[in-house]
Amino acid sequence: MPPLSYGDVKTAAERITGQVRPVTLARGDGSHSYRLWLALEFMQHTGSFKARGAANFLLAHREQGTLPDAGITLASGGNAGLACAWAARQHGVTATVFLPETAPEVKVTHLRDYGADVRMVGTEYAEAAAASEEFAASTGALSSHAYDNPLIAAGAGTLVEEIRAQIPDLDTIVVSVGGGGLFAGVAAAAQHHGIRAVAVEPQRSRALNAAIEAGRVVDVPVESVAADSLGARRATPMALAAAGHRNMRSVLVPDPAITEARQELWTDHRLAVEHAAATAYAGITAPNPPYTPSRDERVAVVLCGANTDPADLTA
Structure with a gap:
C-alpha cells in the first residue's frame, strides 16, 4: 500500500464538501504564552471526526462503481x-x-x-x-474499517484544510491517536503545509509510540481510561509511516492527566468531551506536559469526539 499523500487528503476534501460540517474553532482563554485554538470536531455529524472518513469512503466507492x-x-x-x-x-x-x-x-x-x-x-x-x-x-457487502483504510484516513485529514483556512499561519496541530487513522491523514496534510503534528496517546494504550520505538507495528496491551476510543492494540502501517515525516512528535500522557484535562475542558470551557478528546488536550496541559509550545506558537488541539456520558463531570 503506497503511503498516504497530501493529494489523497485534497481529493477527499473536495469530495466531502457539503457532506460534513466544517470544523468550528474556539480561541483559548489567553492564559498561556502560546496561542491556542480548540477544534470542536465533536460537533461533527455522529459526534466525532469519524464522519469525515466514512463519507469519503462511501462516496469514493460510489464514484468508482464499487458500491455493491x-x-x-x-x-x-x-x-x-x-x-x-x-x-x-x-x-x-x-x-x-x-x-x-x-x-x-x-x-x-x-x-x-x-x-x-x-x-x-x-x-x-x-x-x-x-x-x-x-x-x-x-x-x-463492501467491508469497511474503523481506521485502517487510506480513504478513511484521508477523510480524517480534511480537518487540516479547514483549520488552515481559519488559521493560515498555524504552527502545530495536536491530535489523539488510537489506531492512527486520524493521525495518518492529519500528518499527510500537515507535512505538506509545514505544520508540526503532535500525536498524543495514553501511556497504557500506546500503539503508535510502541511501533515507532520498535520500528514496526507491534501489539500492545490496552488498559487506559480512554480505551473505548483509543484502544487499538496495534497502529496502522500508514500511521507508522506518517510518524517518520519531519516535524512529527509522539508523546504519552498518564490516565490521571487525561481525566483532569477532560474535567478542565468542562469546568473552564463547558465542553463535555470523551476521554479520547481530552487526551490531545492533556498533551499540552498536563503537569510537566510532554509537549510544551513555545511563546506565541500557534497551536490547534483537535477535540475529536463527545460520545460520552457526562455524569462523572463535576460542576
Whole structure:
C-alpha cells in the first residue's frame, strides 16, 4: 500500500464538501504564552471526526462503481460504527454493523436509530470483526474499517484544510491517536503545509509510540481510561509511516492527566468531551506536559469526539 499523500487528503476534501460540517474553532482563554485554538470536531455529524472518513469512503466507492447492492459492513460499536451507519443512511445504502454482545446498549440504540442492521456476535471485538469479514465474503457487502483504510484516513485529514483556512499561519496541530487513522491523514496534510503534528496517546494504550520505538507495528496491551476510543492494540502501517515525516512528535500522557484535562475542558470551557478528546488536550496541559509550545506558537488541539456520558463531570 503506497503511503498516504497530501493529494489523497485534497481529493477527499473536495469530495466531502457539503457532506460534513466544517470544523468550528474556539480561541483559548489567553492564559498561556502560546496561542491556542480548540477544534470542536465533536460537533461533527455522529459526534466525532469519524464522519469525515466514512463519507469519503462511501462516496469514493460510489464514484468508482464499487458500491455493491449488499451495502457496507463494519465491526465497531463505537464512533466508527455510528459514522458508517450515518453515511450509509445519507445515501440510501444498507449498513450492517457487527458488535460484541458486551457493547453498551446506548451505542446499539444509536446505531439502530441511524438505520443500521446491528448484529451482536461474541464477547470481544475480534469475534465481531471475524463475523463482519465472513458476512462480506458471503454476501458481497463492501467491508469497511474503523481506521485502517487510506480513504478513511484521508477523510480524517480534511480537518487540516479547514483549520488552515481559519488559521493560515498555524504552527502545530495536536491530535489523539488510537489506531492512527486520524493521525495518518492529519500528518499527510500537515507535512505538506509545514505544520508540526503532535500525536498524543495514553501511556497504557500506546500503539503508535510502541511501533515507532520498535520500528514496526507491534501489539500492545490496552488498559487506559480512554480505551473505548483509543484502544487499538496495534497502529496502522500508514500511521507508522506518517510518524517518520519531519516535524512529527509522539508523546504519552498518564490516565490521571487525561481525566483532569477532560474535567478542565468542562469546568473552564463547558465542553463535555470523551476521554479520547481530552487526551490531545492533556498533551499540552498536563503537569510537566510532554509537549510544551513555545511563546506565541500557534497551536490547534483537535477535540475529536463527545460520545460520552457526562455524569462523572463535576460542576
